[in-house]
Amino acid sequence: MNQKLLVVCLCFSQLLQAQPDAQTDLRKVIDNDLKFAVQQYHVLMNTVPADSMPRTYNAAADRLVTSNLEWWTSGFYPGTLWYLYEFSGDASLRKAAEQKLSILEKEKYYTGNHDLGFMMFCSFGNAYRITKDPAYKEVILTAAQTLTKRYRPSIKAIQSWDSSAAFRCPVIIDNMMNLELLEWSAANGGENQLADIAETHANTTIINHFRPDYSTWHVIDYDLQTGLPRAKKTAQGAADSSSWARGQSWGLYGYTMMYRFTRKKSYLMQARHIADYLIHHPNLPADKIPYWDYSVPGGPDVKRDVSAGAIMASALLELGQYTTGKEKKEYLDVAKTIIVYLSSPAYLATPGKNGGFLLLHSVGSIPHKSEIDVPLTYADYYFVEALLRYKKWYLKK
Ligand code: GLY
Numbered sequence: 001m002n003q004k005l006l007v008v009c010l011c012f013s014q015l016l017q018a019q020p021d022a023q024t025d026l027r028k029v030i031d032n033d034l035k036f037a038v039q040q041y042h043v044l045m046n047t048v049p050a051d052s053m054p055r056t057y058n059a060a061a062d063r064l065v066t067s068n069l070e071w072w073t074s075g076f077y078p079g080t081l082w083y084l085y086e087f088s089g090d091a092s093l094r095k096a097a098e099q100k101l102s103i104l105e106k107e108k109y110y111t112g113n114h115d116l117g118f119m120m121f122c123s124f125g126n127a128y129r130i131t132k133d134p135a136y137k138e139v140i141l142t143a144a145q146t147l148t149k150r151y152r153p154s155i156k157a158i159q160s161w162d163s164s165a166a167f168r169c170p171v172i173i174d175n176m177m178n179l180e181l182l183e184w185s186a187a188n189g190g191e192n193q194l195a196d197i198a199e200t201h202a203n204t205t206i207i208n209h210f211r212p213d214y215s216t217w218h219v220i221d222y223d224l225q226t227g228l229p230r231a232k233k234t235a236q237g238a239a240d241s242s243s244w245a246r247g248q249s250w251g252l253y254g255y256t257m258m259y260r261f262t263r264k265k266s267y268l269m270q271a272r273h274i275a276d277y278l279i280h281h282p283n284l285p286a287d288k289i290p291y292w293d294y295s296v297p298g299g300p301d302v303k304r305d306v307s308a309g310a311i312m313a314s315a316l317l318e319l320g321q322y323t324t325g326k327e328k329k330e331y332l333d334v335a336k337t338i339i340v341y342l343s344s345p346a347y348l349a350t351p352g353k354n355g356g357f358l359l360l361h362s363v364g365s366i367p368h369k370s371e372i373d374v375p376l377t378y379a380d381y382y383f384v385e386a387l388l389r390y391k392k393w394y395l396k397k
Contacts, residue, residue, distance in 0.1 A: 026336060027395050029343050030387045037358055037384055038088045040349065041081065044356025045096050051103060053077050056364070056374045057355030064355055069107050072115035076377040078104065079122035083384045086130050101127055101136075108143040114160040116147045117178025122381060125184065137188065144185035144194050147178060151197050155222040156204040158197065168230065169222040173209055173247045176202065176254025183261035195261070202258050206270055208232075209251070214273040215243040215294070216251045236365040242295035245308035246363075248278055249290075253315035259322060271319055272327070278312060279334050287341040288312075288334050292363040303372060306347055307362040307379035313338035314386040321393060332394065339390065342383055349375070359383055 044064075048054050052066040053074045067074060081097035084090070100123070107119055120143035128136035150159045152169065160172045179198040186195035208229050209216045218234040237244030255271035258264070278284065283294050289309040291302050316335040320328045341347060347360055354360060357375030364371025 026339070026390065029340060030391050030395070033339075033343050033348070033387050034084070034087050034384070034391075036348070036351065037080075037380075037387075038084050038090060038093070039351065040354075040356055040358055041084055041093065042356075043352055044077075045081075045092075047356060048077070048096075050099065053100065053104075054355075054357075054377055056371055056376050057357055059354070059374075062355075069104055069119075070110055070112060072113065072118055073377050074104055074107065075119040075121070075123035076381040079126050080377070080381045080384050082123075082126035082130055083381075083388055086126075087388065097127065101139075105139055108139050109146055111146060111149050112162070114147070114150055114158050114172075114175050114178055116143050117181035118378075119143075121178075121181040121184065125181070140181065141185050141188075141190045144181050144190055147181060148194065148197055151201075152222070152224060154224050154227045156227070157201045157222070159222075160219075166235075167219065167221045167233070169224050170219050171205070171209075171222060172219050172235070173205070173216045173254075174250045176205060176258070177250055179254065180257050180261075183258070187261060198258070199262060199264075202255070202267065205254075206266065210270075214270075214277040216247055216274075218244050218247045234367075236367060238293040238296050238366075242293050243281075244293050245290040245305045246292075246311065248274065248294060249308045249311035249315065252278065252319075253311055256315050256319045256322070260318065268322055271315075272323070275316060275319055275331060279330065287346075288337045289341060289347065289361075292366055303363050303366065304361050305363040306342065306359050307376050307382070309338050310342065310359065310379050310382040310386060313342075314382045314389060317386055317389040317393060335386065335390070339386060 044054060047064045049066060052068060054064055054077050055067040055073060056065045058065055078097045078100040081093050085093040085097060104123055110116065120140060124136045124139045128140060152159050155169060157171045158175055159169050160175050161170045163169060179202060182194040182198040186192055208220050217232045218237050220229045221231040221233060223230040233240045234242060234244060252271060252274045255267045258267040259271060281294050283298050284290060285298055289304050289306060291298050292305040296302055313335040316331040320331045342359060349358055349360060354375050358380040359375055361373055362376040362379040364376065366372060
């Protein structure tokens with residue numbers, strides 16, 4: 001066999017090995033990942049101070065980076081601990097999760113941003129789902145009520161950030177994720193008004209945030225007087241006109257989740273259109289882990305955003321529940337591909353390394369030169385969620 005042919009054959013066989021197909025393989029991959037995650041989070045748990053939350057890991061300094069409780073990511077670590085407790089029954093994970101909820105609870109009154117859904121539902125939502133402890137439900141319902149304080153009737157949306165030199169009344173696509181707190185609360189003893197606000201916000205976002213190709217702007221800056229957008233911008237993307245990768249994943253997840261609660265066709269259609277845009281995007285790499293912005297031509301030096309891939313996988317698995325035939329298969333194939341590649345050494349940490357985080361190579365914000373090519377709590381959270389969703393929905397018992 002000549003040299004060239006040998007190289008082609010080797011590459012082809014590597015591709016075949018990496019390519020997900022048989023379900024039995026995926027069962028093994030998922031089980032190994034979850035067992036690994038339990039062990040790895042014990043490593044992380046040993047380094048987290050009692051009064052703060054993990055945020056990322058500084059590999060050069062071998063140092064955990066933490067956040068305070070008002071930071072938007074404060075719910076992901078306890079949420080992941082609950083998911084891993086659910087999988088393993090390991091009481092020490094539950095104990096760690098309970099300790100974190102005890103310090104997080106006071107944020108149910110926090111009105112400083114729109115992130116209460118991320119903060120309080122990923123954490124207390126999972127805690128209540130698993131334990132049915134009514135005290136957790138009370139926290140969720142209070143947090144939902146608090147979030148409504150940021151609803152602005154004139155723009156028919158929830159204001160994301162306070163006004164600043166850059167923006168007057170900014171609403172970001174990420175905000176779709178916070179609606180889960182409102183929808184769940186309305187369906188579980190809270191006022192109907194919570195769902196009304198969530199749906200009004202989601203409808204406004206369909207009108208103002210999306211371009212004709214179903215990509216989304218990151219930030220819409222509204223005029224509170226006229227109720228209309230005054231500018232369409234980015235904060236974390238490559239350009240105002242670009243498709244910031246995590247924002248696209250938030251949109252996909254957000255509308256899929258809204259369909260779960262409302263069964264409104266417009267939300268399902270929106271999610272399907274977004275999925276179509278992402279899955280067929282010419283800049284989506286073969287392993288389906290997006291570059292940090294879809295509008296940036298790819299290449300070996302361009303950063304991936306593993307968090308965007310993990311969120312997309314979890315969302316596509318849910319969208320697969322609401323679709324059939326070829327379309328469903330396409331969503332599941334992409335989700336499978338993401339899971340299999342995230343489970344490979346290219347993206348998954350070596351046991352005991354990476355500060356105890358699961359995944360490598362996420363991006364917080366390139367324009368702010370912050371958290372570039374690092375582990376992040378939300379990448380881990382949505383990865384574990386995707387593993388559990390796949391196991392629950394698509395693997396035979
Ligand atoms: N919600 C902030 C972010 O996705 O970075």
